[in-house]
Amino acid sequence: xxxxxxxxxxxxxxxxxxxxxxxxxxxxxxxxxxxxxxxxxxxxxxxxxxxxxxxxxxxxxxxxxxxxxxxxxxxxxxxxxxxxxxxxxxxxxxxxxxxxxxxxxxxxxxxxxxxxxxxxxxxxxxxxxxxxxxxxxxxxxxxxxxxxxxxxxxxxxxxxxxxxxxxxxxxxxxxxxxxxxxxxxxxxxxxxxxxxxxxxxxxxxxxxxxxxxxxxxxxxxxxxxxxxxxxxxxxxxxxxxxxxxxxxxxxxxxxxxxxxxxxxxxxxxxxxxxxxxxxxxxxxxxxxxxxxxxxxxxxxxxxxxxxxxx
Numbered sequence: 001x002x003x004x005x006x007x008x009x010x011x012x013x014x015x016x017x018x019x020x021x022x023x024x025x026x027x028x029x030x031x032x033x034x035x036x037x038x039x040x041x042x043x044x045x046x047x048x049x050x051x052x053x054x055x056x057x058x059x060x061x062x063x064x065x066x067x068x069x070x071x072x073x074x075x076x077x078x079x080x081x082x083x084x085x086x087x088x089x090x091x092x093x094x095x096x097x098x099x100x101x102x103x104x105x106x107x108x109x110x111x112x113x114x115x116x117x118x119x120x121x122x123x124x125x126x127x128x129x130x131x132x133x134x135x136x137x138x139x140x141x142x143x144x145x146x147x148x149x150x151x152x153x154x155x156x157x158x159x160x161x162x163x164x165x166x167x168x169x170x171x172x173x174x175x176x177x178x179x180x181x182x183x184x185x186x187x188x189x190x191x192x193x194x195x196x197x198x199x200x201x202x203x204x205x206x207x208x209x210x211x212x213x214x215x216x217x218x219x220x221x222x223x224x225x226x227x228x229x230x231x232x233x234x235x236x237x238x239x240x241x242x243x244x245x246x247x248x249x250x251x252x253x254x255x256x257x258x259x260x261x262x263x264x265x266x267x268x269x270x271x272x273x274x275x276x277x278x279x280x281x282x283x284x285x286x287x288x289x290x291x292x293x294x295x296x297x298x299x300x301x302x303x304x305x306x307x308x309x310x
Contacts, residue, residue: 001014001015001046001048001275001278002014002278003015004256004260005259006149006170006199006259006260007170007171007197007199007259008170008197008199009148009171009199011078011115011149011199013078013201013259013260014046014047014048014049014260015253015259015261016047016249016260016261016263016274016278017047017049017201017203017260017261017262017263018042018047018048018050018262018264018271019051019052019203019263020050020051020056020061020062020064020065020264021052021056021057021061022038022061022264022265022266023035023039023052023056023061023064023065023266024055024057024058024061025057025060026056026057026061030064030266032067034266034268035065035067035266036067036068037268038068038266038267038268039065039068039069040068040268041271041272042271043072043077045271046275047271048076048077049077049078049260049262050065050069050077050079050080051081051173051203051264052079052080052081052082053081053082053085054081054082054083054085054101054104054105054108055082055085055086055087055120055121058086059104059108062105062108062109063108065108065109066108066109066110066111069109069110069111078115078116079109079111079114079116080114080118081105081114081116081117081118082118082119082120082153083097083098083105083118083119083120084098084101084119084121084122084125084134085120085121093119093125093129093130093133093134094129094133095134095137098134098137098138098141099137099140102114102117102147103146105117113145113146114147115148116147116149116150116151116170116171117141117150117151118150118171118172118173119134119135119138119151119152120152121153121154121304121305122152122153122154122159122163122309123158123159123304123305123306123309124304124306124309125305127159127162127163127309131166131167135150135152135163135167135169138150149170149171149199150169150170150171151169151171151172151173151198152172153172153173153174153175154173154174154304154305155175155177155301155304155305156303156304156305156309156310157174157177157184157188157189158309158310159309160172160174160192160193161192164196164198169198170198170199171201172193172198172199172200172201173201173202173262174200174201174202174203175202175204175262176203176204176208176301177204177301178202178205178252178255179204179206179207179210179211179248180244180247180248180252180290181210181211181230181294181297181299182207182299183298183299184301185202185258186255186257186258190255190257194257199259200258201258201259202255202258202260202261203261203262203263204262204263205248205249205251205253205261205263206248206249206263207222207230207248210222210227211230211233211244211245211248212234212243212244212248213234213238213244213245216230222300222302223297223300223302225296225300226297226301229293229296229297230294232293233290233293233294236289236290236293237286237290240283240286242283244290246280247282247283247286247287247290249263249274249278250277250278250280250282251282253278
């Protein structure tokens with residue numbers, strides 16, 4: 001698996017990261033064997049950057065990940081978790097909760113340190129608190145050796161400049177905004193982040209199943225015009241004998257300015273398939289046709305979090 005450096009951290013991450021949200025049974029019931037095997041297969045394939053959060057399964061993702069990583073040498077993988085979001089509408093970025101959350105995550109994950117800790121979905125709260133209280137608390141945990149690098153994650157592009165204009169972080173994570181249909185992250189934020197030496201991570205190459213052949217979930221927030229274009233693009237790919245998910249993953253992982261793209265599954269066969277796709281060349285002609293289909297709806301998205309943070 002190809003690797004890239006993450007900003008100035010010195011970390012080298014695989015271009016495809018393992019997202020452990022599905023271990024929290026966010027999308028379907030998952031057996032313990034599926035959870036363990038999906039993690040082990042990912043590691044065997046060189047997908048040794050693992051991203052989780054206490055929000056995923058309300059703690060279950062971290063717990064099952066801790067079980068799956070038992071007896072795996074700690075220096076053989078890079079572990080990222082998050083804090084601040086604990087349920088759909090439960091957010092707490094206070095300094096006290098930062099300290100508590102880190103200790104709970106360490107216990108669930110059965111480790112004495114996290115390589116990366118991110119403030120999770122900061123667009124749902126007044127963001128000045130992240131600058132004034134949350135990040136200073138993270139720095140204290142970093143000084144104590146509990147975490148190595150700090151950052152934040154979210155959907156609106158506004159959040160990156162708001163935070164990074166005021167304070168220093170090591171890395172950031174954007175989701176669903178560097179895909180076949182939406183490349184706002186690369187256009188609006190990545191050059192700014194790269195100039196500051198901040199590590200750049202992406203998640204959601206399939207844009208919540210939009211860029212797959214799976215039925216679209218009822219909770220998908222994208223406009224109907226985007227959904228229609230995605231169905232047309234999926235059919236175009238199918239007519240050429242290609243799964244649109246393959247093209248989506250290849251595209252998201254190809255940008256050299258984005259260190260890693262996180263995708264999640266508790267199905268080991270999916271992970272093997274993804275690794276195989278990344279070993280194959282991109283069909284440039286098909287990619288151009290898909291981008292042409294998406295041109296009328298390019299970069300259309302939705303609002304996430306507080307209005308003032310979008």
